[in-house]
Amino acid sequence: MTTLTSPQVRRPRDTARTRKKLRKIALNGTAVVVFVIAMFPVYWMVSTGFKTNDQIFTTEFIPFPTSFTFEHFDRVLDQGVAGNSIWLYLRNSAIVALGTVAVGAVFSLLAATAVSRFRFKGRTSFLITLLIVQMVPAEALLIPLFLSVKRLGLYDQLLGLIVVNVGLTLPFGIWMLRTFVAAVPKSLEEAAWIDGASRFTTFWKVLFPLVAPGLVATSIFSFITAWNELIFALVLMSDPSGYTMPVALQYFFGQRGTDWGAIMASSTLMTIPVVVFFLLVQRRMVSGLVAGAVKG
């Protein structure tokens, strides 16, 4: 402000300041545009779920649901789709995702400890295998696993889906958790070791508490992967009572036009847990992904 009162003297600095201000406006303006582009489709999903059909099926642009209604949410929760309330599908998805996480967390913690705390023969081959299996498309596994699951009598059972999802998420789980284990200074364990703690006590009392945040982040990543998984759920589940959310959503696209209010309400319900988890572990997940990848 003071510079503005004495323009004659301070002209050069003045233009520099204006330029800085303009730059800031341009940056913030771009940020707002990016924010709107990223958020609008999500907002549109949620707001369509709260609109009445009159406001949904129109060529007008209705930015806010002025006819705010819970009818679609009520409908999918009461009557649901394919004969079951949407609760059942949410529950199935939760069972599959939590089952995957429970098994995967233990297995990946053991393997991650092995590769980042020990040097042993075959370690390199194991790490390379981890990399390669992550690239394999699900379609290559789909057909043989479908036949195996059928042979084992796990067809149409949530347990079959859990088993498959453990396999799908484990390589990345180990890969990501490995960096978290390696980040814990080894000297801490060695100190406990010298104080006479047993190997198990050292692991459980020293390493585990320090790796726990990384384990949570890795588990959430596995949870989201299993929660979102479509193709195996399509193939391994034929009875509607065993559908997970991604499969159940397909059944809204009927022959006689699509019930967009209901499908947007259901999609919103499916998205909420993932968004919550994402916001919880956002920072750690990125560091895990990138560090795991870059330092691979």
Add this chain to the structure above:
Amino acid sequence: MTDTSIARRGGGHASAPSGRPRRSHRPQKASGLNPKLIPYVLLIPGVLVMAALLLYPMIQAGIMSFQKVGIPQIRDVNPRPADWVGWENYTKIFENDIFWSALRNTLVFAFVTVSLTLIVGTGVGVLLQQLSKRMSTVLIVGIMFAWAVPPVAQGVIWRWLFDAEAGIVNWALNLLPDFLSTALFGRADWTGVPWLNEAYTVYIALIMTVVWASFPFIAVSVLAGLKSIPNELYEAARVDGSSPWRTFRTITFPLLKPVFAVLTILSIIWDFKVFSQLYVLLNGPTNREAFNLSMFSYAEAFRPPPKMGSGAAIAVILTIILLIVTAFYVRQMIKSEEVQ
């Protein structure tokens, strides 16, 4: 040569200073297990799971791609053994027009989407670094929403945005002045234009969906990489009067090269395998011209009549393409790190 470098890379970590003692001399404890065996014991569950659920099925898929596997072979009662047909599945696929259109769709889609995602993501990453702390936090949370939406829900949302009658895209295109719209697209009235009927326009929708959902990851990763570059380098560049573009080209990009290499590989792997979003936009495996290789493999194997051998063959082709692309980039990555 290659092997040793991977071993070193696998062992290292950002927060672990180099030269950390690998083999610590622990006092020998009276636990029953030979310390040398411990890592192997720890690996048993993981290795078993991966062998049973990933490696064994991969081998099986390879074998099945040379077999005829249909209803007689997969029925529960009295299944017949699969017939060995040699290369027949592959020759049939190569004669099929749908395979070639699926291959083209997969490659073009991956190329366009990976490029767009990297460009947009890098731009937003640089933007995030320039913003004030508060603005950048708000923007990160905003783009995190796009990233967090499950792929099936992404497909649902964009199918709705591209809806012929009530879709926002057609509404927005109707806002264009008539002369401009006619000059650009040859039509002024967009109401009722069906985007999701033609393969070509389905892929426009799919590209927008996937770019929208995947640029946040690139942006946040690039931001993390940018933060790791020491500020002194930029100050030195500024003192030398370097232009912003030149600074990016000579400092930022070379230092972030490993990050970009990894992001490119990951994007290629992900975009080659896009299934859920396409499944929703296409309303299942309906429009054969719009198949990508994933969808084609799924449709061959699981649409009646099931041709599992043929589906496996397509999956094998997709896997081989992915491995070639990735091997190329992994080599690049190792090389670039050895140079530095």
